[in-house]
Every structure is written in structure tokens, then in C-alpha cells.
Amino acid sequence: MSTAIAERPVSALPESPESTVESRSGGAVLLRSERSAVRPPRARQLPGPALLLGATVLALWWAVTRAGLILPVFLPGPFDVARRLWLGVSRGGLLGYAQVTLTEAVLGCLAAAALSLPLAWGLFHWRPFARAVLPYIAASQAVPAIAVAPLLVVWIGYGTVPTVVLCVLMVFFPITVSVLLGLRSLDTDIIDAARLDGAHGPSMVAYMELPLALPAILSGLRTGFTLSVTGAVIGEMTMGGKGLGMVLASQRQSVDTAGLFSTIAVLCIMATSIHWCLQELERRSRVVDSLRGRRAT
Template identity: 50%
Template sequence: MRRRQVSPGVLGASPWLFGALLLAGWFAVARWGGLPAYVLPSPDAVLARLVADLTNPTLWPYLAATVAEAVGGCVIGAAVALPLGIAIHRSRLLDAAVSPFLGATQAIPAIALAPLLVLWVGYGLGPVMWLCSLLVFFPILVSTVTGLKLVPASVVDAARLDGAGSLALLASIELPMALPNLLAGLRNGFTLSVTGAVMGEMIMGGRGLGQLLTAQRDALDTTGMFATIALLVALAMGLYGLIRAIELRSAVMADLTTPR
């Protein structure tokens, strides 16, 4: 069954309409649901608190620490996952040897790794960054291998017949055509990295938004917690949207350069 065609204008407006619907529901429950403000603050109270926090210079070091952990962890994870993905794609033996163990690593919850990282590398920004890198490693690796496998064999064979070597083939054909998948992995990785940064700070210490959430929780500052969570959502959405825009652009360029 074919899906109905939807105009671009409706598609563009749908997230805003859905968000407005969620806010309206939140406002109705907070206002008329009979819940005290310390359980569920209203959206306007959270917005006022968020504005007050953003104008307070003490918030920015927390935000900067979380951004540094999330971005640094994602970069470390990508620096390992991308070359390993290329190696797995090129070597059937390596694929057969490594893939079962890579899948098994996803059965280990990240929260269980945090205490081990504390024992191995201590507290602070570095361990949190390593935790983020472990979270983003697998999705980036899978996206890399999948993207490389989707490159048409006919294009690869034609390039080899023209005398393209292994490195030239990778740089000029395989990676450019696999770029949308690689960026999709990075997009998901950055989102997971923000989650990992907050979780790591709450378990292993640090000076980021996770620590701020912990302090607000201990003080029963529910409105402050909602404001900090809203800031984290905005951060994740901003990173996601930035890479998504690059991804869409690369998909268009790959479509234009694919031989017909």
C-alpha cells in the first residue's frame, strides 16, 4: 500500500505542530491536573527558569564541559570506528573474526562500564569522554560498514579496470558514496554522546550539566531539573540537526555524481 503524498510545507510544519501539542498537554496537566509544582512545574515556569539560568554566567562552564565531553568522546569513537569499519569491509577474515565480539559488546550496559573506568582512569572529564566514545563506537562502525557495502560493485569494478589502486578507490569512490551512511552514524553518535556525558558525570563526577542535575535533584529543585533537561535536549537537537543538514547535502551530491 502506497503512502499518501504530503506537501513539503506540511512536512516542515509537522514537528512544530506536534511540539505545540505536547506543550499544550503539559500545560493542561500542570495547570489543572492537581499536581504540585515540585512534581510537575508548568512550561512557563520552566521557560522562565531556563532564561534566568542562561543569563547567569555560572551555567556556561557546566555547558562547556558537557559539550567538550560529548564532542571529544564522539571524535575518539569515530577515530577508532571509521578505520576499523574500512578494515572489516576490506577483509572477510577480519569481518568473520571481529564481528561476533563487536555485537556482544552491545550487551554490556554503559552504566556498568562507568565504575570500571573510574578504577582504570579515575574521575573527571577524561573518563567521561572515554565513556562517550564507547557509546558512539558501535553505531558509527555499523554505519561505516553498511555504507561501504552499499557502494555498487559495478562502480568499484569499473574504477579498478581504469587502474584505480586501493587507496584511490577508497578516497575517490567508496568513501564519497558511503558518506550519507557515515554521517548518519555520526548523527546518532553525537546524540548518544550527549547522553553518555550526562550519565558519566552523574556516576563518575565532573563539572558538566550532569553534575548540575545531581545538585538540583538533591535540592528537590524540579523546575531547575526541567530547565537543565530542556537545555540538554536543545544541545542534542542542535548537534543532530547540524549533521543532518550535512548528511542531506552529501546525499544530494552523491546522487548527482553517481553514474547512470
């Protein structure tokens, strides 16, 4: 007697929300969530609220200065600042000074990241080392950057190098802590699965720990670059330089309030642009996107 075998329709099969682990060459493991695979693409965040808030602040600023409630020497009007910014860009070489500050900030942030990544990895894997080093790293943040600048002048001298070193000192701690927290939040089940697949040592770092900690690394870099710009400006104002910090010091001495506002606007645009680029890099990362989809399930 033949036995009839009833096949269940494919549509009746229950969907499993669990993530699948696919082996890759060299012990790499790629995480994909079935639910995130059918999830619609994440909508871009519209800048509407930010633009509305900015327009409101500009309108209030214009109204206050137009009514004469505050003297222009203390608060110039937005159109005066815009005019001063245009003159600085077109005739005053403001973009050249901005390039110097940007270079110092980027070098300081990259140097701090090059030191922070291996240090965070060592703090994550060796608990005695972490207990010995972390208190001193935290205590170093109690010293303001303006107090370290004179020491750097004595040790190194004036110019670009001490400014970059000051940026490194300001950025080092936030990146280290961010990467360390990212490593500590790794899923132990995923790490164990990678070990069973043959990942260990350098392959574990390259194919598992580093990609999975990428959101924390990018977050630390975003915060670090903003602080690095601040460090570059402080260094140029206190230790000499040819960037926007020198421009701010000159405008302060001449009581050029509109010029001060225009230079500050350039600094804000610079920091916001790099912050946006890193945020877009994080958003477009396949690893970050898969982790977000996995957390959403």
C-alpha cells in the same frame, strides 16, 4: 549521385536514464544522473508538523498543571520551567556547564569515529577478520554504560578523561555498524569502473569508497553524537565533572524539579542542534545528492 543524409532533431533523441561516469585526476569518479540533472531542486522540509506537535504537547502540559491535576513538585508548569531556564542561563552559568558537556560529547564522538572508520574498512575487506571481531563488538553492547563507569574510575580516575572514554564506548558500535553497512551497499559496477580507471589502494579509498559511503558515515555520526551526549551526562553524574551531569545530580538532591526540566531542555536543544547541522551537511553534500538522484531514477 549525392546521398542526402537526414539528421534527426536533437529533441527527438531518447533520453538515457543511465548514469554517466566521468574520469577525474587521481582515479576519482564523479557520478551524475541525466535525469537528476533536470530534476527540480529538492524542497526543504518544513518544520510545520514538528512545531504543531510541540505546541500541542506544551498546551496539554500547561492545561494539566494549570488545573492542578499534578503537583508542581512532580510536574512544574512550562512557564515555571522557562523562568528557571532563563535564570540558569543569565545568572547560574548554565551555558558554561553546557559547554563542558558539549566538549566531552564532541571529543568522544570524534574519537569513536577515528576508531570506527578504519575498523569498518578492515571488516569490509577482510572477511575472516570480520567473522572473528564482529561477535565481540556486538557482545560489548550488552554491557550498560552505567556498569562500565565504576571500572573507568578505578582504571583512570575521576574527571574529563574517563567521561570521554565512556562516550567513545557508547558511540563506537553504532558508527562502526553504520559505516560497514554503507560500504557493503556500494555499487560493484561503480567500483569495477573505478578499478578500470586506475583506482586502487589509497586512491580507491579516498576517491571512491569514502565519498560513496558518506551518507552512512554522516548517519552514524548523527546517531553517535546523540549517544555521546548521553554518555557525557552519565559520566559526569557517576565519575564527576563540571558539566550538565553535575548540575542534574545537584538538582536531583535538592528536588529542584523545574531545574531538572530546564537542564534537560538544554540537553535536548544541544543534541537537536548538532543533529540538524549534520543533517544539513548531508543534504548539501554533492556526493549524497548525486546518490539520491541516482536512486530516484
